[in-house]
Amino acid sequence: MRLVIARCSVDYVGRLKAHLPLAIRLLLIKADGSVLVHSDGGSYKPLNWMSPPATVRRTTPAETDLEEGVQEQWIVQSAKADDRLIINIYEQLHDSSHDLGVDPGLIKDGVEADLQRLLAEQIHTLGDGFTLIRREYFTAIGPVDILARDATGGTVAVELKRRGDIDGVEQLTRYLELLNRDPLLAPVRGVFAAQQIKPQARVLAVDRGIECLTLDYDAMRGVDDTSTRLF
Amino acid sequence: MRLVIARCSVDYVGRLKAHLPLAIRLLLIKADGSVLVHSDGGSYKPLNWMSPPATVRRTTPAETDLEEGVQEQWIVQSAKADDRLIINIYEQLHDSSHDLGVDPGLIKDGVEADLQRLLAEQIHTLGDGFTLIRREYFTAIGPVDILARDATGGTVAVELKRRGDIDGVEQLTRYLELLNRDPLLAPVRGVFAAQQIKPQARVLAVDRGIECLTLDYDAMRGVDDTSTRLF
DNA sequence: ACCTACATATCGAAT
DNA sequence: ATTCGATGTGTAGGT
Numbered sequence: 001m002r003l004v005i006a007r008c009s010v011d012y013v014g015r016l017k018a019h020l021p022l023a024i025r026l027l028l029i030k031a032d033g034s035v036l037v038h039s040d041g042g043s044y045k046p047l048n049w050m051s052p053p054a055t056v057r058r059t060t061p062a063e064t065d066l067e068e069g070v071q072e073q074w075i076v077q078s079a080k081a082d083d084r085l086i087i088n089i090y091e092q093l094h095d096s097s098h099d100l101g102v103d104p105g106l107i108k109d110g111v112e113a114d115l116q117r118l119l120a121e122q123i124h125t126l127g128d129g130f131t132l133i134r135r136e137y138f139t140a141i142g143p144v145d146i147l148a149r150d151a152t153g154g155t156v157a158v159e160l161k162r163r164g165d166i167d168g169v170e171q172l173t174r175y176l177e178l179l180n181r182d183p184l185l186a187p188v189r190g191v192f193a194a195q196q197i198k199p200q201a202r203v204l205a206v207d208r209g210i211e212c213l214t215l216d217y218d219a220m221r222g223v224d225d226t227s228t229r230l231f
Numbered sequence: 232m233r234l235v236i237a238r239c240s241v242d243y244v245g246r247l248k249a250h251l252p253l254a255i256r257l258l259l260i261k262a263d264g265s266v267l268v269h270s271d272g273g274s275y276k277p278l279n280w281m282s283p284p285a286t287v288r289r290t291t292p293a294e295t296d297l298e299e300g301v302q303e304q305w306i307v308q309s310a311k312a313d314d315r316l317i318i319n320i321y322e323q324l325h326d327s328s329h330d331l332g333v334d335p336g337l338i339k340d341g342v343e344a345d346l347q348r349l350l351a352e353q354i355h356t357l358g359d360g361f362t363l364i365r366r367e368y369f370t371a372i373g374p375v376d377i378l379a380r381d382a383t384g385g386t387v388a389v390e391l392k393r394r395g396d397i398d399g400v401e402q403l404t405r406y407l408e409l410l411n412r413d414p415l416l417a418p419v420r421g422v423f424a425a426q427q428i429k430p431q432a433r434v435l436a437v438d439r440g441i442e443c444l445t446l447d448y449d450a451m452r453g454v455d456d457t458s459t460r461l462f
Numbered sequence: 463a464c465c466t467a468c469a470t471a472t473c474g475a476a477t
Numbered sequence: 478a479t480t481c482g483a484t485g486t487g488t489a490g491g492t
Contacts (some may be wrong), residue, residue, distance in 0.1 A: 001269075012470070038267075052272070072485090109250075163486095218232035279485095282485080341470095
């Protein structure tokens with residue numbers, strides 16, 4: 001990994017065009033040829049970048065660029081696509097290289113799978129008398145997150161999201177259409193469950209006769225004591 | 232901006248939990264307190280991070296951590312949420328600070344807004360005799376990208392995407408359903424326009440009587456001479 | 463401040 | 478290889 005602090009301008013040409021005027025930035029060149037251009041603010045997304053695999057080629061700037069004060073020009077070319085990053089370096093303020101080795105990678109916990117496990121264990125959250133048929137109930141168009149039976153014996157399909165968006169309602173609608181063609185299951189009603197449900201999604205769900213359920217992950221996790229001693 | 236190369240382990244606790252085992256990584260601390268943890272591979276997304284605004288607090292490691300070889304411990308606390316990043320530093324291999332100043336920001340060209348402007352200006356791309364009713368035609372469920380009138384006086388709703396996916400067809404379908412309830416507009420037919428249309432999306436669109444149109448952005452920009460002198 | 467839609471999204475699993 | 482779904486999505490633009 002090479003770290004360069006430089007006064008530079010950057011142009012990206014590929015799926016779109018993007019231009020960064022002259023300013024001081026961090027240029028991060030990774031071992032796989034990928035390049036990140038970061039400013040001293042914003043979030044983790046670089047101002048400009050090139051995804052790996054890529055190659056960095058150092059060229060002599062054109063006459064007009066030299067006159068303007070460009071010391072070096074880097075051309076970062078994607079190996080896969082016709083995407084290119086052109087970095088004009090006016091002044092290098094720092095330059096260091098470091099050997100990092102291979103990273104063992106990230107271990108995660110608390111994603112949708114955990115939410116699903118918790119809801120399956122606490123199926124009464126859906127309503128009194130509910131019983132679990134199964135998680136990841138497989139259909140031709142994909143797995144239904146949770147299939148359950150309500151107090152009256154009716155089948156309920158649950159689509160589970162962290163963020164309840166309109167896409168999730170569409171997904172559940174497709175499942176319900178399919179499940180309701182099965183005479184052994186029909187009629188199947190739908191429950192759209194999420195930590196947060198967007199107003200638009202709620203409107204669409206209600207319009208289609210789908211019940212909305214907002215989940216409190218922290219409360220559900222509080223009930224399940226195994227999750228408190230993960231690391 | 233501070234750049235540190237260190238042998239470290241990292242734990243994130245917040246919306247989820249994530250753990251990075253001991254390895255050499257880049258720690259990038261920005262002026263707004265945000266921190267990025269990068270390895271020498273992957274794309275622009277850090278292995279772990281803290282979004283701004285945040286504060287970095289250096290603490291003395293606990294007894295057990297000291298025995299294990301932890302020299303320093305950084306606690307990065309989000310100012311907004313109860314999100315925390317804990318970085319255990321076993322060895323610092325590099326440490327430098329740099330003053331970058333404020334970045335002038337990125338200038339983009341070729342995003343959906345540009346496509347929409349060009350298609351509105353060159354509405355004949357849809358067919359001979361087409362006239363523009365308006366861009367961003369507002370409805371209760373969101374804005375229709377372009378509403379036009381064809382040679383026979385019929386109304387046409389255009390959904391525009393850079394990449395034509397199945398979601399875009401669903402979106403247009405919802406708009407068409409709504410628009411066709413309006414007797415002043417009905418019947419409204421749909422056109423799904425994108426630089427690239429996925430085969431699945433095309434099949435679904437055709438199945439629903441929606442016309443597909445592949446756009447050549449470069450050609451459309453070529454017609455519009457103002458766009459040739461953007462940079 | 464909240465909500466909505468777009469993104470050079472990235473990333474991983476399943477097909 | 479490609480598609481699909483999740484993301485600690487981020488980001489910009491509107492109301």
